[in-house]
Amino acid sequence: MPDARFFESLGPVALGDLATLAGAASPPPQVADRRIERAATLAGAGPGDVAFVTNRKHLAELKASKAGACFVPADLADEVPDGCVALVTRIPQGAWSQAANTLHRPIGHAGEGPAVHPSARLEDDVVVSFGAVIGAGAEIGRGTRIGPGAVIGPGVAIGRDCVIGARAVIGFALIGDRVKIYSGAAIGEAGFGATAGPGGVIDIPQLGRVILQDGVTIGANSCVDRGAWDDTVVGENTKLDNLVHIAHNVRVGRNCVMAAYTGISGSVTIGDGVAFGGRAGVADHVTIGDGAQIAAAAGLFRDVPAGETWAGVPAQPSRDWFRELAWIRKSMKQSRKGDA
Structure with a gap:
């Protein structure tokens, strides 16, 4: 699942609502209230996750998936495994992308506040140059130098004795x-x-x-x-x-x-x-x-x-490459002689 240091979870979302937001066909009424928490790949999905598959090339992965729901084209709707709900759409990856944006949001910098967020943890001897910004929950190890205007995002972890250049x-x-x-x-x-x-x-x-x-x-x-x-x-x-x-x-x-x-x-x-x-x-x-x-x-x-x-x-x-070049050069020379 997405790392909680970097992505905010916005779920769970009812499966019926998620299908509507993603532009897919509505699921059967008996499963419309199933709660979906995460967007995931076929291989990594679990019962609370939604995945996608675009074509039959990935049929074996689909059959082995543990996903709770999966965006699929119409010709694969009958191929989803037991326990997985088929969400039929002509654009499975596009529907999954919209679902993922509904379920997850990148954590960004706060619009206001100090340049070094109060929740950031800096060990001894860290040098933070003028204009640098360090986000919430960031961790920076001893002896690291942060250059002027550098931006360290929320949740980022940087080890010891590192050099981060300007901007x-x-x-x-x-x-x-x-x-x-x-x-x-x-x-x-x-x-x-x-x-x-x-x-x-x-x-x-x-x-x-x-x-x-x-x-x-x-x-x-x-x-x-x-x-x-x-x-x-x-x-x-x-x-x-x-x-x-x-x-x-x-x-x-x-x-x-x-x-x-x-x-x-x-x-x-x-x-x-x-x-x-x-x-x-x-x-x-x-x-x-x-x-x-x-x-x-x-x-x-x-x-x-x-x-x-x-x-x-x-x-x-x-x-092989140099042999081909040599052959081309030789052929060109012979061609020029023939034209002379």
Whole structure:
């Protein structure tokens, strides 16, 4: 369920009311008063939760789900398991998004009051520079320095001996010791998720967190998005250059390095000791094995085995990429000779 440090629970809501708010068909009268407390994924849902499924590709997950209710297209209405109420709609994910916004609300900064909220807990030797704002319930460890104009959101936990740069913005995050987040970085903003709603495209609520483990460095103006539901995690001692983007639900291992302009799409899994050259881009749901190297400007669309070096667009093992380049150059030279 969403972390109560970062999200306010607005439930429970009667199932019939929730269906109406989400634009789904009304449930049978005998279950219309069932109380729904949370929005959840199929795999993580329980009897008090509502989930969604969009197509038959996820039929096995639907049949195994423990959800109390599920938004489904009409052709899956008869496939929901016993104990789960089918809420029929042509836009299951859009209906679920509206339900999630009804059941959960991100906790924001108070509009008025001191820059450091009275409920924030700061250990000894924390330095808070001019213009910094620290939200309700935040926790900051000994020896951490908060730069001018930095914003630490409600509930955020920051470990000891960290450096938070000027105008960095941190929310929905749990941060370890000796972490450096340089100027202008944004940690915990909503990841990019959109779906069809009743009147057009709507945002999908992002109900997860960011976890930065000990010794992580986040470069200036880099962004690490919070998870859509699960956490976005950056492993111990991983180093991000300036202007790097980590999307929602990404899992980055330990001791990885990413040069400037690297972009990692949602739900990518990266092993330990992986290196990315500048401007490398990775498509969503890709898995990269331990010790792999992704060359500068590579465009990666497939899984990479451990220890391999990939390059090019679309990326492939670097030996194959360079062999193709050599063949193209040779073919061009022969073509020019033939035209002469």
